[in-house]
Amino acid sequence: MSESQQIKVVDAFDLDDELRSLLKPGEMLRDAHGRRHRLPRYFYEVPSHDSAVEIRLTPHFGINEFIFVDLREAQRLQQFPRYVPCAVRMLAFFLEQFRTAAGGSVHIAVNGGYRSPAHKMAIDGSPHMWGTAADIYRIGSSILKTKELIDRFNDVAEELSDDVVVMPYGHETGKTVDDHVHIDLGYLTVIPREISEDRMEVPQEHRPRFAFEERRKRERRVPVVAAEAEKTQ
Numbered sequence: 001m002s003e004s005q006q007i008k009v010v011d012a013f014d015l016d017d018e019l020r021s022l023l024k025p026g027e028m029l030r031d032a033h034g035r036r037h038r039l040p041r042y043f044y045e046v047p048s049h050d051s052a053v054e055i056r057l058t059p060h061f062g063i064n065e066f067i068f069v070d071l072r073e074a075q076r077l078q079q080f081p082r083y084v085p086c087a088v089r090m091l092a093f094f095l096e097q098f099r100t101a102a103g104g105s106v107h108i109a110v111n112g113g114y115r116s117p118a119h120k121m122a123i124d125g126s127p128h129m130w131g132t133a134a135d136i137y138r139i140g141s142s143i144l145k146t147k148e149l150i151d152r153f154n155d156v157a158e159e160l161s162d163d164v165v166v167m168p169y170g171h172e173t174g175k176t177v178d179d180h181v182h183i184d185l186g187y188l189t190v191i192p193r194e195i196s197e198d199r200m201e202v203p204q205e206h207r208p209r210f211a212f213e214e215r216r217k218r219e220r221r222v223p224v225v226a227a228e229a230e231k232t233q
C-alpha cells in the first residue's frame, strides 16, 4: 500500500493555534433553532492538491469535491494541508446512493461541501461545518434552478433514508434553496477506529496524536503473505 492511498487522521487539538482557532474542535455552536451542537474534532488531513484529487471516498466521490471553496473560506484553510471532518465519508456514502437513485452524476457546488466555522457563509451552525452536508447544483445535465427539479430531487434524497434532510424550494437564505439541492445528515461526528480517545482535554506535548486510517476492503483482502512482504519493503 502506498503512502498516498492512506489518509492521515488528526485530532484537531493537536494542530497549531491558528488552525485550532479556525476549526474550533469540540466547541459548542448554536444552530438556527437555538439548539447546541459540538463541532467535530477528528479531521482527515489532505496534504496536497494532488492527493485531494487522488483520494477517493467512494467510487464516484473524491475528497477534493468536498473541500472546494472560494475566498469566503479563511485564507489559512484554503492552503494545504487541508482539513475535513471524518464524517465526510458517511456523506459520500449517502451521495453514492443518491447518485444511483437520481440516475445521473452528482455535482457539488463551490463552497457546497465542508465549510469551516470561519467560513463567511457559516452563520448559524449548519451541518456543512460537520462535513455532513452537500449543496448539489447539477445532476447529470440538469441545472437545479427550478422548483420542479429541486422538488423532484429532494424527494429522491428523502426516500434514501430518514436520516437525510433536505431544504425546500424558496428564497429565504439558510432555510430554503432556489439554485441547488441541499442534502445533510445532521450533526454526525465520526471518531475513526484508529484514534484513541484517551485524552479528551488539552493537547499534550511530545505525543502527536494522529493515525493513518486503514483503507478498507481491497487492501484488507490482500493475502497475508503479500501484506507481510509489503511491510518489510
Ligand SMILES: [Zn+2]
Pocket (backbone or CB within 6 Å): 128, 133, 134, 135, 182, 183
Ligand atoms: Zn447547504
